[in-house]
Amino acid sequence: MYKKTVMLAIIGSLLAGSATVSAYESRLTPFRDVGESDWSAEHVYSLAAVQAVDGYADGGFHPLASMSREEFIKMMIAAAGVSQDASLPAGQLKDVSSDRWSYPMIEAAMQRHWIDAMIDSGGRFQPTAPIRREEVAYAMGTMLLSQAAEEQRKQWLDGGWMKERDARAFADAGEINGALTPYVYYAANQGLFEGSEKGFDPASPLSRQEAAAVIHRLLQKDAGSKPLEVTGFYAIQSYNNLDKMKLLDRVALGWWHLDYKGAGSAGLGTSGDSHKFNLPQGWEEVTSAADQSEVSKDLMVFANKSHQIEAFLADAAARSQFVQSVAATVNDPRFGFTGVNIDFEDLYGPERRNDFTALLSELKKVLNGKKLTVAVPPVNYYEGYDLKAIGATADEVILMAYNFLSKPDRLPSAPLPLVAETIRDTLAAGVPKDKLVLGIGKRTDQFIGNAEQATYASPASSSVEERLVKPGVRQSLAVPYLLKRVQYTDGADNELFYEDADSIDRKLWVARYYGLKGVALWYMGQYVEDDWQRIGKLRP
Known part of the structure; x- marks a missing residue:
């Protein structure tokens, strides 16, 4: 008897931040507000699979909701896999007390100087304020530069970032906070951030789906260096x-x-x-x-x-x-x-x-x-x-x-x-x-006919590849399975779940x-x- 449920939500998950979200089981159904054609689907469902993000009790992911500074720092620290057990000097931040839920994460980021530019002259971090795209790129860029070799870091900060700026040519480059600029462009250089035809949009709040994309890219980058x-x-x-x-x-x-x-x-x-x-x-x-x-x-x-x-x-x-x-x-x-x-x-x-x-x-x-x-x-x-x-x-x-x-x-x-x-x-x-x-x-699961009378087949990969290039085939990303869905009609409706190169x-x-x-x-x-x-x- 096969178990057909999986935990897609966990208490205190990375993206829920301080939100009140209870653990719940989902029958492998997608979030009601993240469809297979959404640009963030790959990121959201990949992280959900490894329990790095979750949704809400209403079955949604709330992809367009803004993230606070403390919520994102929690994500960043968890993704970086750093410890959170050292003590923060008393009074260093006037608006983050030691009993606050986000205190250990903010503390860990401070000790590593990843968020220095986000602390104002009065010693305030403003943990509940929506975090801006440029602030996220700054924090991520600072973290990645701290891991680079000293010579590489010095070369970048001494002006190497300007080449990246010129190559990117964001239409709104002048709107990026000057103190954050070298780090913002390093995050872009490392593939964590992308712009659009409108530019980088530095002052806009970071949405939950954008946060998922950034963290997924970071984890992919980290995983890419591990041998198998x-x-x-x-x-x-x-x-x-x-x-x-x-x-x-x-x-x-x-x-x-x-x-x-x-x-x-x-x-x-x-x-x-x-x-x-x-x-x-x-x-x-x-x-x-x-x-x-x-x-x-x-x-x-x-x-x-x-x-x-x-x-x-x-x-x-x-x-x-x-x-x-x-x-x-x-x-x-x-x-x-x-x-x-x-x-x-x-x-x-x-x-x-x-x-x-x-x-x-x-x-x-x-x-x-x-x-x-x-x-x-x-x-x-x-x-x-x-x-x-x-x-x-x-x-x-x-x-x-x-x-x-x-x-x-x-x-x-x-x-x-x-x-x-x-x-x-x-x-x-x-x-x-x-x-x-x-x-x-490497397998294909093919269901032929309607739900009540469907028959099953498992065709060879070579046969599937031949069918994919013929007319009348619809291809999409099946969520939350993250397999290729292939649909066509040959006398009967056919739905295939294919382990293609992307799913591998x-x-x-x-x-x-x-x-x-x-x-x-x-x-x-x-x-x-x-x-x-x-x-x-x-x-x-």
């Missing part, structure tokens, strides 16, 4: 992307499955699997390509209920035989494996939790230092996985965050809010973030946002050229 390892699953018709091995760090070769023969007998199966986890003819070409690309190779073993997985796990003698079979294959010099990837699915109940953990421990002992990787489903939907124990035993844990599909509700396989939620749940369950890898499933980019960002070790691509054969171009940017 890339694992590719070479399984099920992946030969078309054999040349993409060079873009990977590891490849999991899905050519084996659990072969449980009954009481006391089990091993690795290489043929006859209905799920196509079989050793193909000409496999040597694949391992050779991996070697030429200097990619590590994992032996991947698949099993689910069709392989009698629960009976196998309860059979200690069969487990022992299976472990020895894996050890023999992983050490076979023909393959040159550096590790093992275990993908055992369909453990719904808690009965086999300890048995599965025991199997992993038994495997770990025979690998002689080679890597053990374990794929796990979302914690909320399956009880047969002791994530804390798995995280302690395995060298790497791949979170299969792409199976949230609920056909009756037209809930697609990998909506970003649920992907982010299951990352948080998995980390909270005890899997260390330096071991956790986000699985990204969002999942790369989420993995970086939570500081994960890497991403795993299921499966390589489904990825198209645009996807590989985005993935290629992860390479140093």
Whole structure:
């Protein structure tokens, strides 16, 4: 049974500031006042997915509402990830007392000299005053410059900013406060602010949707500097992307499955699997390509209920035989494996939790230092996985965050809010973030016909790409899922949720946002050229 709700609002969230907003659950419905065609939709819903912003109890986000100075400083400090525990000298600000809700955030910003120019000669910050666009750009520019190298900072402040000013040529550049100007242009230079045909509009209050855009850009900029390892699953018709091995760090070769023969007998199966986890003819070409690309190779073993997985796990003698079979294959010099990837699915109940953990421990002992990787489903939907124990035993844990599909509700396989939620749940369950890898499933969910009589299909990515360039196709951003929505009529109404290159980019960002070790691509054969171009940017 799939959980179809996600927290899009939290108490004391970044954008709510001091507003009275209670935590509430949303059935993955969009904010009533931020539509998929709104310019801020990408920013608002991306931040909502990671619980960095929220809406109000009336179901709205209130995108045009102004933000106060203290509300934005709270956002800025939280996004920067700085501490708020040092004490502020008494009386330094006459209108911000130590018992005010925003005191720790304003204090942290003051100690770092990010808001000096916003304090008047009388020592007042005016925390409830609407914050102006130029003040936001000043604060952000000051923060970013404080992180730059000393030589770069000096060069900018000594006049380098003037080149940016001349290049931007804002029509209202003369209206920007002179004391703020170098920092305003640095924020623009770093991609946090944009102008319009009217100019920069420095004196206008910052709206909630503008605040979301600024913070999202800041988090994207920060995430862009974080490395991610890339694992590719070479399984099920992946030969078309054999040349993409060079873009990977590891490849999991899905050519084996659990072969449980009954009481006391089990091993690795290489043929006859209905799920196509079989050793193909000409496999040597694949391992050779991996070697030429200097990619590590994992032996991947698949099993689910069709392989009698629960009976196998309860059979200690069969487990022992299976472990020895894996050890023999992983050490076979023909393959040159550096590790093992275990993908055992369909453990719904808690009965086999300890048995599965025991199997992993038994495997770990025979690998002689080679890597053990374990794929796990979302914690909320399956009880047969002791994530804390798995995280302690395995060298790497791949979170299969792409199976949230609920056909009756037209809930697609990998909506970003649920992907982010299951990352948080998995980390909270005890899997260390330096071991956790986000699985990204390249999949399309197609619903054909009206709601009462809709049928379901999952076409190949290549077929979807061919249909996208034909007449009569409507494309949009599905919110809050942040997937591509494709609609057309071919005898019946068709609605598709497609994991395109942009949505893959969002999942790369989420993995970086939570500081994960890497991403795993299921499966390589489904990825198209645009996807590989985005993935290629992860390479140093």
